[in-house]
Amino acid sequence: MDEPLLSVRGLSVHFLTGVGVVEAVDGVSYDVRRGETVAVVGESGCGKSVTALALLGLVPSPPGKVVGGEIRLEGESLLDATPERLREIRGDSVAMIFQEPMTSLNPVFTVGDQIAEVLAVHRDMPGDVARTEVIRLLALVGIAAPEQRVDEYPHQLSGGMRQRVMIAMALACGPKLLIADEPTTALDVTVQAQVLELLARLQRVLGMAILLITHDLGVVAETAHRVVVMYAGRVVEQGTATDVFARPQHPYTAGLFRSLPRLDTDEALRPIEGSVPDALRFPSGCRFHPRCPYAMPVCREKTPLLAPRGTAGEPHLSACFYVDEHPEADLFPFAAPEAT
Amino acid sequence: MIAAPTELQATAAASPVAASYTELVLNELRKKRTTRIGLWCIGFLILLAICAPLVSLDQPVAWNEGEGWSFPFFGALFNRLLFENAIDVFFNLALVLSPLYVAAVVVARRRGVSGTRLVAALSLVHVVVFTAVVPAHLGPLENPLHRSRAIVEYRGRAETLTSAGHPPTALFPLHRYGYRETNPGESVNPPSRRHWLGTDTEGRDVLARMIYGTRISLTIGVIAVAIYVVIGVVLGALAGYFGGLVDGVISRLIEVMICFPSFFLILTLAAVVEERSIFHVMVIIGVTSWTGVARLIRAEFLKHKELEYTQAAIALGIPRRRIIFRHILPNAIAPVLVTATFGIASAILVESSLSFLGIGDLSVASWGETLNTGRLEGKPWLIFAPGLAIFFVVTVFNLVGEGLRDALDPKLRSR
Numbered sequence: 001m002d003e004p005l006l007s008v009r010g011l012s013v014h015f016l017t018g019v020g021v022v023e024a025v026d027g028v029s030y031d032v033r034r035g036e037t038v039a040v041v042g043e044s045g046c047g048k049s050v051t052a053l054a055l056l057g058l059v060p061s062p063p064g065k066v067v068g069g070e071i072r073l074e075g076e077s078l079l080d081a082t083p084e085r086l087r088e089i090r091g092d093s094v095a096m097i098f099q100e101p102m103t104s105l106n107p108v109f110t111v112g113d114q115i116a117e118v119l120a121v122h123r124d125m126p127g128d129v130a131r132t133e134v135i136r137l138l139a140l141v142g143i144a145a146p147e148q149r150v151d152e153y154p155h156q157l158s159g160g161m162r163q164r165v166m167i168a169m170a171l172a173c174g175p176k177l178l179i180a181d182e183p184t185t186a187l188d189v190t191v192q193a194q195v196l197e198l199l200a201r202l203q204r205v206l207g208m209a210i211l212l213i214t215h216d217l218g219v220v221a222e223t224a225h226r227v228v229v230m231y232a233g234r235v236v237e238q239g240t241a242t243d244v245f246a247r248p249q250h251p252y253t254a255g256l257f258r259s260l261p262r263l264d265t266d267e268a269l270r271p272i273e274g275s276v277p278d279a280l281r282f283p284s285g286c287r288f289h290p291r292c293p294y295a296m297p298v299c300r301e302k303t304p305l306l307a308p309r310g311t312a313g314e315p316h317l318s319a320c321f322y323v324d325e326h327p328e329a330d331l332f333p334f335a336a337p338e339a340t
Numbered sequence: 341m342i343a344a345p346t347e348l349q350a351t352a353a354a355s356p357v358a359a360s361y362t363e364l365v366l367n368e369l370r371k372k373r374t375t376r377i378g379l380w381c382i383g384f385l386i387l388l389a390i391c392a393p394l395v396s397l398d399q400p401v402a403w404n405e406g407e408g409w410s411f412p413f414f415g416a417l418f419n420r421l422l423f424e425n426a427i428d429v430f431f432n433l434a435l436v437l438s439p440l441y442v443a444a445v446v447v448a449r450r451r452g453v454s455g456t457r458l459v460a461a462l463s464l465v466h467v468v469v470f471t472a473v474v475p476a477h478l479g480p481l482e483n484p485l486h487r488s489r490a491i492v493e494y495r496g497r498a499e500t501l502t503s504a505g506h507p508p509t510a511l512f513p514l515h516r517y518g519y520r521e522t523n524p525g526e527s528v529n530p531p532s533r534r535h536w537l538g539t540d541t542e543g544r545d546v547l548a549r550m551i552y553g554t555r556i557s558l559t560i561g562v563i564a565v566a567i568y569v570v571i572g573v574v575l576g577a578l579a580g581y582f583g584g585l586v587d588g589v590i591s592r593l594i595e596v597m598i599c600f601p602s603f604f605l606i607l608t609l610a611a612v613v614e615e616r617s618i619f620h621v622m623v624i625i626g627v628t629s630w631t632g633v634a635r636l637i638r639a640e641f642l643k644h645k646e647l648e649y650t651q652a653a654i655a656l657g658i659p660r661r662r663i664i665f666r667h668i669l670p671n672a673i674a675p676v677l678v679t680a681t682f683g684i685a686s687a688i689l690v691e692s693s694l695s696f697l698g699i700g701d702l703s704v705a706s707w708g709e710t711l712n713t714g715r716l717e718g719k720p721w722l723i724f725a726p727g728l729a730i731f732f733v734v735t736v737f738n739l740v741g742e743g744l745r746d747a748l749d750p751k752l753r754s755r
Contacts, residue, residue: 087659091655096655103649104648104651105652106667108361117658118656118657121658169652169656
């Protein structure tokens with residue numbers, strides 16, 4: 001197939017703190033193709049948000065620093081782009097929506113002014129034309145009575161409405177890629193579903209790609225075509241949503257599923273033992289090995305590489321020595337440790 | 341519960357009034373009684389400053405001694421021999437144009453233009469017109485409003501004519517004295533029927549000087565504060581937003597400035613500047629007092645640049661200058677408004693102090709200067725009048741400042 005819309009290769013981001021270097025993102029690679037939804041999943045602090053921020057050159061620097069790798073948007077290297085070029089790309093071909101709709105809108109401007117500003121900055125659109133366009137956008141994201149809402153201030157809107165407004169702002173210039181950083185975390189469950197539905201509908205209508213960053217596997221299952229699972233700054237597994245959900249190929253992914261409530265079994269939830277490692281002192285070798293029921297001596301010494309799993313269709317990759325040795329093992333039930 | 345969720349949200353969020361932040365604050369401001377009184381008093385002071393010639397001047401609005409009507413008042417407003425100072429020209433022009441401005445306000449209000457925008461637009465118009473009026477020549481043409489004609493002594497003439505038996509038909513301002521009229525024969529007279537508040541060493545009418553003094557005090561307060569708010573906001577915004585080296589340099593500069601005892605710095609500067617016009621005094625107050633504003637703005641920027649809406653604006657590709665001045669500044673400016681209001685009061689006080697110490701501008705009707713004369717002469721009417729005037733204005737601005745502080749504090753807001 002043709003080249004992917006977005007291609008990330010070996011991206012590494014470090015934070016230079018007073019007490020040491022935090023390797024927040026370490027050699028992360030993934031692609032996003034046109035029109036598809038890719039979900040980046042992981043616990044808090046696993047580097048998923050930093051990866052997304054790095055795409056737009058938004059990693060706070062100092063202390064953050066992109067130390068290696070390559071990010072290409074339609075072939076154009078974003079890490080080599082000038083700040084001015086990056087600014088042009090932001091909000092235009094790549095837009096982003098954030099976790100906190102309550103505070104992501106500027107309290108002193110009306111909703112309409114904020115959307116119109118994006119159009120003015122990127123499209124040089126004069127006020128009266130922009131107003132019609134803003135109303136169209138508000139209607140597009142499912143806001144009732146957009147003609148009235150356009151003149152209201154953020155404090156007059158509910159959380160779900162604000163998130164819709166944020167989405168309208170992000171969509172104003174018809175981006176090719178929408179980065180959604182935990183778009184539903186701060187919302188009520190019913191509103192979450194609406195927002196996800198809206199994103200899916202907009203994707204069908206506008207044909208943009210979505211990079212969805214979340215820790216919520218339910219959200220992933222509902223919306224994503226492909227899944228990238230991250231743990232402690234590294235990608236541990238990636239593949240189509242169907243493959244990953246049906247047959248996880250990394251003990252961490254399996255562990256995540258095990259810790260979710262399910263309706264089809266009566267089994268007790270089993271959380272992953274231990275806790276997320278200290279970012280200043282990641283374990284050697286595979287960073288998951290202290291918590292992994294399948295850990296082998298080699299896991300402590302060497303870093304596993306992403307290797308293809310399965311056979312047919314879309315590639316399904318995971319980085320695990322245990323799976324390397326036991327390609328047919330079913331990780332889902334978390335078989336007794338050291339069963340070999 | 342069958343209604344579509346979006347409709348539910350719509351009704352839940354719909355509030356009766358779509359009020360902007362400014363309107364919210366203004367409503368809050370009107371709630372407190374002392375603040376309301378303060379606002380009325382400021383309005384009265386501004387009105388008095390604009391209408392000062394109607395209240396106190398020796399030129400009649402209309403004059404007829406039997407040979408037809410003349411209107412010397414309007415010519416007098418732009419006569420350099422009566423009103424030399426640019427501040428006076430500014431206010432006199434406002435007086436002449438006030439019917440136009442009032443008409444504009446009435447029309448615009450009927451069309452639903454917001455009040456704050458209207459005030460801003462009219463102020464801008466007035467400043468533009470003013471700058472066109474001040475110079476002596478407009479291109480090759482002589483400025484018709486820049487005139488120096490001999491002054492006719494209408495007051496004296498009216499008295500002579502009255503005593504001669506055929507009084508003129510004349511409409512004088514309420515009080516028949518200008519603030520620059522000297523009369524060596526009436527030096528340091530106590531209050532009388534002619535001079536309600538007495539006269540100073542040069543025989544000038546104290547009441548007239550008090551009335552015209554409001555112009556000086558208001559202008560000093562507003563312009564000096566405007567100068568230091570602009571300096572403080574720009575430096576503070578840069579320091580807070582960029583941090584790092586920029587912040588280091590600006591913060592050290594602020595610390596150095598704070599180390600100087602400010603009034604003595606002002607005194608030194610005022611003593612060094614050779615030609616002290618009232619504008620020099622404003623600039624001197626402005627360039628020495630910006631540190632407080634800069635620190636406030638810096639702190640606000642440090643907070644606001646981390647907030648999500650700033651991050652969102654960056655992620656949407658809004659240019660940096662717009663983010664600093666259009667997105668963050670309106671959110672960060674509230675505490676500055678409060679200090680600015682208090683600052684007007686203290687700037688007025690500083691100017692009075694400078695005039696009191698004899699290093700102000702002697703060509704304007706400064707309250708501090710009259711106070712100083714009173715101290716030297718030891719005459720109570722020369723001390724009480726300006727003292728009370730200064731006290732009144734400073735109190736009024738502090739009342740409003742306090743009200744503004746409460747109105748901007750969401751914790752005290754009763755909704």
